Amino acid sequence: MFAMLFAGLLATTPASAPAPQAAAEPATATRGAAGVCIRWSRNRQSRVAEAVIAKSSGNADFDSMITRTIPSWDWPVGVDNYRGEWVGIWMALGGAQSPNEPLPDCSHLRDRAWAPAPAATTPAA
DSSP: OOOOBOOOOOTTSOSSOOOOBOSSOOOOOOOEEEEEEEEEOSSOTTSEEEEEEEEOOSOHHHHHHHHHHGGGSBOOOOOSSOOSOOEEEEEEETTOOOOSSOOOOOTTSOOOOSSOOOOOOOOOO
């Protein structure tokens, strides 16, 4: 059975994002959890363009499988204000539990956002 768990997305996204619809379940008996940084495709926002391991599961084969598999899933962004930033999530497969830790930090990855960040506004006095 393929189980996917994730703690949520960055503060710019809702607390719970829609679960991806797997194109095909990976044929693996691997069990583990890894911290992953993902970024959705600009041209097809139901697909992740890139997935990078931010916190290893400790199993190189599992980590490699995660980064190859995530981009093949239909996984809608789920928010209107997404602009291409990296988002940290926990991925747990094979019945493993997501760690009870903060989401993975993706700040070390190069910003590839395709739209400028919203301008900060100050409240009117």
